[in-house]
Amino acid sequence: MFNFSSKLPNVGQTIFTTISAKATACGALNLGQGFPDFDGDEFLKQRVTHYIEEGFNQYAPMTGVQSLRESISTYFNKKYSLKINPDTEVTVTSGATEALTASILAFVKEGDEVIIFDPSYDSYAPSIELAGGVAIRLNLVGENFSIPFKKLEESLSDKTRMIIINSPHNPTGSSLGEADWKRIATLIAERNILILSDEVYEGIYFNEGNHFNPRKLEAIRDSLISVYSFGKSCHMTGWKVGYFIASENLSYEVRKLHQYITFSTFTPAQMALADYLGEKMDNFLELGEFYKKKCNFLVEGLKESRFKVLKPSSTYFCLLDYSEISSLSDVDFCMKLIEEHSIAAIPISVFYENAPKDQRIIRLCFAKNQETLERALEILNTI
Ligand SMILES: Cc1ncc(COP(=O)(O)O)c(C=O)c1O
Structure with a gap:
């Protein structure tokens, strides 16, 4: 045995x-x-069938189908007025889960501490453990399940390598605003800490304006890996297509992991999603x-x-x-x-x-x- x-x-x-x-x-x-x-959407189902029948059934490029990365970049420009380079800063993954795990495995080493906030999505802690890291779990506080900033500050040390933030947040439905993100930016300034930002619910926001996208803050942009999921935004969780956005040098490192975890993601779905995002962007915006x-x-x-x-x-x-x-x-x-x-x-x-x-x-x-x-x-x- x-x-x-x-x-x-x-x-x-x-x-x-x-x-x-x-x-x-x-x-x-x-x-x-x-x-x-x-x-x-019926359109999505038709497009994926179309691409399967047209023979787009071989490996997609490792970083994702070009047209999908370009559509994502256009979406970010339209929704958040952010300029994202589709070639160097966008990578398509097999669901957000792969992007999260690859990011953690890429940067967390033996003994590194990663701060996560409970209640937390269940994939974070096991991925940290697999990387040899230690999850430092802080409870969100109050009726709005807010970040306990004082505790967060006290928990930071030379061992802290990463903070994982999930906004909009599962399971509480709370979300961080610009002021919260600015506080986080201040806390990590001058420290060597990465922010892994799980934004799979970015499209589902009920207040005025949009969900606050932390990439809008220049102060943390270079320390930020942002993770998204088409499963959530297209009501197709079983397709497991997600993506992450990060600066060129962070992307380069996470792509090394993605290359050997899955290499690439189901080609026909990527092509169908590119068409959908291109032609029916309003569905995402609404x-x-x-x-x-x-x-x-x-x-x-x-x-x-x-x-x-x-x-x-x-x-x-x-x-x-x-x-x-x-x-x-x-x-x-x-x-x-x-x-x-x-x-x-x-x-x-x-x-x-x-x-x-x-x-x-x-x-x-x-x-x-x-x-x-x-x-x-x-x-x-x-x-
Ligand atoms: C907060 C959070 N992050 C990540 C994921 C995983 O997304 P995906 O299905 O694209 O891997 C989920 C799915 O429920 C989630 O709720």
């Missing part, structure tokens, strides 16, 4: 798998799963409006319920505080929701190393069709 010690001893089956399996077994409505229950309607429908519909709704400013997630309803832990409460009320949600404690003991909050995903949302409101309003 092969003897081994796990490189990721603390990683097991995720709660997402457990909840989804239980939801399926109980025939429950699933608002736990963090992805749409509707399809992406994504916030699209999800705002779903968000408002859910939030308004829960006004009379016993849940306290923590209205998100972004993403397709909404948090519900159930402390008036039950004193069960959030994991137990979610199990009860499936068993007794036939609805699945995600307990947010699973996104933490040390969740606040008295926190009673669950996450719902509202990237669902109208019928699913109506059914969810019917159920939640009886609890």
